[in-house]
Amino acid sequence: MEKNGKKSLFSIEITTGSLWKNILLFSLPLMMTQVLEVLFNLSDVAIAGKFADYLALGAVGSTTLLVSLFTGLLIGIGSGVNVVVARGLGLGSHEDVEKTIHTSLLICSGIGIVVCLVCLLLAKPMLLLLNTKEELLPGAVGYLRIYALGMPAMAVYNFGNGVLSAAGDTKRPLLYLSIAGVVNVALNLFFVIQCHMAALGVAIASAIAQWLSALLIMRHLMSQKDACRVHLKKLCIDKAAAKRVLMIGIPSGLQNAIFAVANLFVQIGVNSFDSVMVSGSSAAANADTLIFNMMSAFYTGCATFVSRNWGAGKTDRILKSYRIVLLYSFLVGSICGGLLLLFGDKFLGLFANEADVIAAGMQRLKIMGFSFGVSALMDASIAASRGIGRSIIPTIIVIMGSCVFRVIWVYTVFAYFGTIPSLFLLYIFSWAITGIAEWAYFRHSYKKYILHGQIW
Structure with a gap:
């Protein structure tokens, strides 16, 4: 991404230069981000199982499908933002980019809030539908409801990640996720070991980490000097931009969600x-x-x-x-x-x-x-x-x-x-x-x- 007319060390050339080199340089930080995310998620399970008890481990594990469904939807919407912003930058249309960014922030925030409300209100019915064991149900319901409080932040982070990636910057999302991930692990250990909060402690740590990553990425976007800057006063829905983002994002999010459902049938076989x-x-x-x-x-x-x-x-x-x-x-x-x-x-x-x-x-x-x-x-x-x-x-x-x-x-x-x-x-x-x-x-x-x- 550019700032004050100078090329940022964080950005990758996308429309010029060697594709072999630039695609690799673009993708490696993303790959590290993905690996870190997996490792941090595994740490939730490991800490719950190691320092709490098997009921806490089972409660966290019982929510995996639902968490995958909803996070897959939010990630899909973020991919829609990425594609539409990238095309606008390629066209050199700063007006289209600004409209897309401010429209997308409202869309992503709105969807994140809706997902949060669905989990808060329907956590128990959804877990019962999945035949969650009775002894695991209280912990699983509590975990999902608290984890859901971080869903709006997750939606905002995926929005910001989509914008930065479109501009060729995949290093900052890695940095922000690393910071949030370390905080997540530290809070996991504190809430589970010191406060004896078991599954609820893991959920609280995850929600706080989600909000931290969202705040970091929004702080950066609001300080930019180019078309990718977020101005709170410019937040409004542009119908054309919303349509383009949702035409890419909704199918992508549904695909992620449906994969999780399809794998249920594989698990039946297992x-x-x-x-x-x-x-x-x-x-x-x-x-x-x-x-x-x-x-x-x-x-x-x-x-x-x-x-x-x-x-x-x-x-x-x-x-x-x-x-x-x-x-x-x-x-x-x-x-x-x-x-x-x-x-x-x-x-x-x-x-x-x-x-x-x-x-x-x-x-x-x-x-x-x-x-x-x-x-x-x-x-x-x-x-x-x-x-x-x-x-x-x-x-x-x-x-x-x-x-x-x-x-x-x-x-x-x-x-x-x-x-x-x-x-x-x-x-x-x-x-x-x-x-x-x-x-x-x-x-x-x-x-x-x-x-x-x-x-x-």
């Missing part, structure tokens, strides 16, 4: 095995979260670079950005998958002590290790399509190919064979099928853009 396999699979699932978050940094880069260069009229850099991101994300997924094949038992040892649980977890890792890289085609193509303003059709494709397909697989292929491979192979097949369809759609949309100019 739960049909004994407790050792269930525990091993749960431990191995931590690898999924870590690797996918690392790969997703490149997808944010893809949407940003594609959108900025689209706005700047540099069509040759659109396809090249997509192909570079596809290669980078494939390599990260494949290399990390390979490392898990070699050292998976050591990784699982971080979460389990029993040899039979580790052996069970390796059954999942041996399949997933070969699968992670395949997902790059799907996610990179979705990001590229969103970068040129196409979000609804890619979302429909991914819902059919990676969500509906998985449910059908569980009740047909897995129901017939009933083995671990027949369950977890659904991932590589669903990613391959969806990836081909998403690639074909992006290719079609890109050609349509070249032939007809503007498709937004």
